[in-house]
Amino acid sequence: MLAFVPAVLLFAAFCLSVREDRRRFRNAVLLGLTFITLSLALLAQIRHLPHVAAEIILLTVLAVPALGTVALGVFLVANGMTMVRKEGRSPANLLSLMAGVGIFCMIGLLVAVGTEGSPVLDGIVGTLVMLVAYVSFIFLCFLGYAYLYGRIRVRGDVDFVVMLGSGLIGGERVPPLLASRLEKGREIYAAQVARGGAAPLMLTSGGQGPDEKLPEARAMAGWLRERGVPEEHLRTEDRSRTTDENMRFSRDLMLAEDPAYRCVVVTNNFHAFRAAMTARRAGVNGQVLGSPTARYFWPSATIREFVAVFWEHRAVNLAISALIVAFGALATAGAL
Template sequence: MNPTVGIAILYVPVVLFGVLFAVSFWREPRQFRNSIYLSLFILCLATNLLMGFGQEWMVLPILLVIVMCPIVVTLFLGINSVVVARHEGLSRTTILPGLLALAIVLFFVAFPILSALRAPQWLVGIAGLIVLEGIWFFFTFTALLLYSWLYRVLPKRRRYDYIIIHGAGLQGTQPTPLLRGRIDKAVRLWNRQEGFGKLIASGGQGADEAISEAEAMSRYMQDKYKIRETDIILEDRSTTTLENLRYSQSIMNERSGGSRYRCALVTSDYHVFRAAEYAHRLHLKADGIGSHTKGYYWPTAFIREFVAISLDHRSPYVIIACIWLISAMLQYFGPALPALFR
């Protein structure tokens, strides 16, 4: 085969995933599939470039990086889990980095352990399914980590008719530090557009809260920034991210009287993409804008977000399980199939 033709064939996946990403991103940047297209494009491009160099000395450094990455990530997650627990207390949320670190360890040692124990074939098969699901899990985790960062840093210089502030819990009647960060970010955005548009404080009242999050946010903005009450709209029924958006959308639709509007969703940086994706589902023209999150808490928060997004996009996990099940059934019943057709 002509070397030029061979190189062209190798770059077909690069072009394919590059075009898919460009078209999908141009049509709608708030889609999970964009993260998959982008990562596959980068993976194929990097593979082809490395193959094109043809330098044998590069093999050892690359293998070293591949081996060291899981070790470094596992150690980081384990340490981070301890740090988060010290700052935030022990809970199901704060142990997420530790659980992910444990999953990485099991991912690599499962087969050697089962082999050493001479485990039955069915148990090895189940371990194989878990490993396959794990490959997709870690690939999409990395893909979303990269793409959510890209989405956050994209320039957003529009003038917004509404700026929605997502609630994040109270300390008594005062916003938590996390919520204050969101409010401060929203007010800076509002000031940047010279007070144009309305601020929507979105958050209901929990069973253990004296007032709604929306009311607490409104008081905070009036006290600290001297924002007029008429510039603030309260949405005090929501208890979830989707409800934040749905109830705020109802308010904006009613106030706009059918005319078009654009809004900003201000939330913590780790939460931006999921909020933006939910807005896309509701056909809401909105940009996600993130406020700063403390570095030690970011891994825990992002893992939680990724789990929530994975539950919304669980069909690949189901497909992998179905393929594995069909393969297992063929392997088990395969020898008996010819006799059935005699």
């Protein structure tokens, strides 16, 4: 049973970290490490298990990831083609297609190298595999915890519902992606009023882009006003250009109205966890909820969010990547 001690300790650390603040990326890493150590512990116990149970564990720990990788590649390629057809060929819309092609290129490279028998080539590919494995681990940590974070619910009343802006259609109209955020915010507002709570202030946050005719916050406030939200319950923050500015400028407005405020921030579900990390850094007192997004849009958007999170933690990630490359170079040199 000692094999399970690391998993238990990591899970305890995960629970304590989540209790301290749900919005930390270390929660995602601790959860991923918990699953890895649990898998290794299960593999260590195989010889003590009945034959059928041992086969099930082997299939789960080894075969499922291998088959899942191929299935993921197929899914990403298909989704990428859908994105190109519906959204165009911008670099952001090609992310899922490129990720799927990358998976199959990696599989093809491993098959090709397996027939060569060159120590140098083996070392290079081995290093590449370790780098891909590291990035994949971080991505799965991000994906798994982002899913869990997206399951949180608003408990009790809030003083503000902050809705983050995005681009406007024709420079002045609210697009479906942004309307989803506003509708989610309106639902939170209506639910709080329906249960007898004080009506929260609806704070729309978003500045004016170079191709927009008015600030996003004003267009969003107009959308809410047309759907029954009273003028006295609306506030606008119309200076921000980035998510970080959304959070900081909105925080300042909320503090000015109520130093003891409690809020909930609304964005799309693929953006919720990264927005939550930004909210924590900005000192916003509240969690982030996600609104629905079109299914075909979600994979590319999630990959884009992961790339941003990976780069936000670039000091650690690049240091670990450098260590992997150094280790691969030393191993290759030793094999010659």
